[in-house]
Amino acid sequence: MMCPRLLMLIALVAILVAGADDEAGPAAGEQHQQVQPTVAERIEGRTFPSVFQAWNPADNLKSEDKLVTVARHDLLFHSPRFFGLKWDGDHEGLAEGFRPETIAPARQMRQKLLRHNSNMIFLAELRYRDAYRSFLPQDHRWWKRDGQGKLVMGWEEGGYIQLDFHQPEYRRHLALQAQAIMQTGVFDGIMIDWWSDDEDRLKLVKAIRESIGDKALILANANDRQTPQTAPFINGYFMECYRSKTAADWQRIADTLRWAEVHLRQPRINCVETWFHQSRDDLSLMRATTALTLVFSNGYCLFSDPNPLPTPDHLHNWYRFWDKRLGKPVRAFVSRGDGSFEREFENGVVIYNPMGNPAVTISFPQPWTNVAANRMGNRFVIDPADGDIFLKPRQR
Numbered sequence: 001m002m003c004p005r006l007l008m009l010i011a012l013v014a015i016l017v018a019g020a021d022d023e024a025g026p027a028a029g030e031q032h033q034q035v036q037p038t039v040a041e042r043i044e045g046r047t048f049p050s051v052f053q054a055w056n057p058a059d060n061l062k063s064e065d066k067l068v069t070v071a072r073h074d075l076l077f078h079s080p081r082f083f084g085l086k087w088d089g090d091h092e093g094l095a096e097g098f099r100p101e102t103i104a105p106a107r108q109m110r111q112k113l114l115r116h117n118s119n120m121i122f123l124a125e126l127r128y129r130d131a132y133r134s135f136l137p138q139d140h141r142w143w144k145r146d147g148q149g150k151l152v153m154g155w156e157e158g159g160y161i162q163l164d165f166h167q168p169e170y171r172r173h174l175a176l177q178a179q180a181i182m183q184t185g186v187f188d189g190i191m192i193d194w195w196s197d198d199e200d201r202l203k204l205v206k207a208i209r210e211s212i213g214d215k216a217l218i219l220a221n222a223n224d225r226q227t228p229q230t231a232p233f234i235n236g237y238f239m240e241c242y243r244s245k246t247a248a249d250w251q252r253i254a255d256t257l258r259w260a261e262v263h264l265r266q267p268r269i270n271c272v273e274t275w276f277h278q279s280r281d282d283l284s285l286m287r288a289t290t291a292l293t294l295v296f297s298n299g300y301c302l303f304s305d306p307n308p309l310p311t312p313d314h315l316h317n318w319y320r321f322w323d324k325r326l327g328k329p330v331r332a333f334v335s336r337g338d339g340s341f342e343r344e345f346e347n348g349v350v351i352y353n354p355m356g357n358p359a360v361t362i363s364f365p366q367p368w369t370n371v372a373a374n375r376m377g378n379r380f381v382i383d384p385a386d387g388d389i390f391l392k393p394r395q396r
Helices: 004-024 026-035 039-045 066-070 100-116 168-183 199-212 247-263 283-296
Strands: 052-054 075-078 121-125 189-192 217-220 236-241 271-275 300-304 341-345 348-353 360-370 375-382 386-391
Touching: 039 121, 052 271, 052 300, 066 100, 121 217, 168 189, 168 199, 189 199, 199 217, 236 247, 247 271, 247 283, 271 283, 283 300, 283 341, 283 348, 283 386, 348 360, 375 386
Parallel strands: 052 075, 075 121, 121 189, 189 217, 217 236, 236 271, 271 300
Antiparallel strands: 341 348, 348 386, 360 375, 360 386
């Protein structure tokens, strides 16, 4: 027979082991998830610059762990398949939920990314406008057809076929799919592509908003257009700015971004992407995109490959210019009076000089460091269609 003290010791060890098991088990994971920052707190908690990933990754950091590279981005949108989720049934377009065995691993992937970047936002693309041929049965009524009954092509590059979201039945089904996405616990919201204002898209976004609630995010790809009708239901634009070769293009991008920062619902997650003109080494365009986004918004930026390339869309480099140095914004932008724009952050200032404006000279009373060249000095020149980040002394 064991002595009372030994029994007490064994019991204490058992309690401690059980507690450790609980911390490693699903219940603790759920508890940990509950105490994580909210969506709004993660958006607000970021420091800048802030970069997003549109489907495909930064592919120039070959030796870095892929999840670490993904987590350099503060916002990611992708197909649910990226997280290993699988829709139930043989056709994704007909599914109303996910295979249960795929949900826990997807949640674990989310947690791994959050451990690398606690402010990341995760959005799932909801396909509503076009899809690959096996998305629905070949003769299904939700495929869009022309007057002769032929299928209407959608995304030509991918061979996708248009979906008939004008049908109320299909919009109701899409709302159910959006709800299923949110119920996985993996995502903070929904991304919808090919967006503009029309009656049926308004009905669709209303149905999605009703199904996922007020707190979930909706990001819509409006390119460089404004959508006043659907704005009250959307938290941000994915501004896939395929036009960026003229001063008018850059002015339109800036105007739409500034409009979206005022008129879309909060919390806002505007995402601005431009494409290179000659190569990924168009560094002035990368800096201009970054500076425009920093000056006119609290949003996210991306500089990537043009879609017409035969490689997957939105592949990009990770640039040293994007490493977080600025801290948080401390005030709104101001016009400098020379055609350029400036915004102050905790650790420095950002200057954006639009295309079509002359080169501008930036002067400081004491030596500051510009991130573009990593040079310390009192006087700098920024060319048109360019921008730069200037760090206060000892903020390098």
